[in-house]
Amino acid sequence: MAKIVVFDSGLGSLSIxxxxxxxxxxxxxxxxxxxxxxxxxKSQAQLSTIIKKTIN
Structure with missing residues (x-):
């Protein structure tokens, strides 16, 4: 079984x-x-910062 993380700014990824x-x-x-x-x-740098802050 794989672990998959879906990280989104809204609810659009529910279909994914x-x-x-x-x-x-x-x-x-x-x-x-x-x-x-x-x-x-957002830029890639901004997204990277957001994601890192969230998972820490």
């Missing part, structure tokens, strides 16, 4: 999680980061 579940048994960790919404306008 449904597709992952079709593949087989996986341990899915879902984190909806609405505090930093939206991710699409």
């Amino acid at each position: 999680i449904k597709e992952i579940q079709k593949i087989g048994k996986n341990d899915i960790i879902y984190f909806a980061d609405q505090k930093n919404y939206p991710y699409g306008v």
Whole structure:
């Protein structure tokens, strides 16, 4: 069983999680980061900082 982390700034990734579940048994960790919404306008450096702060 694989551990898969889905990290998103909203709820749009729920459809991705449904597709992952079709593949087989996986341990899915879902984190909806609405505090930093939206991710699409942030730089890679900003996203890296956000993710590192969240997982620490």
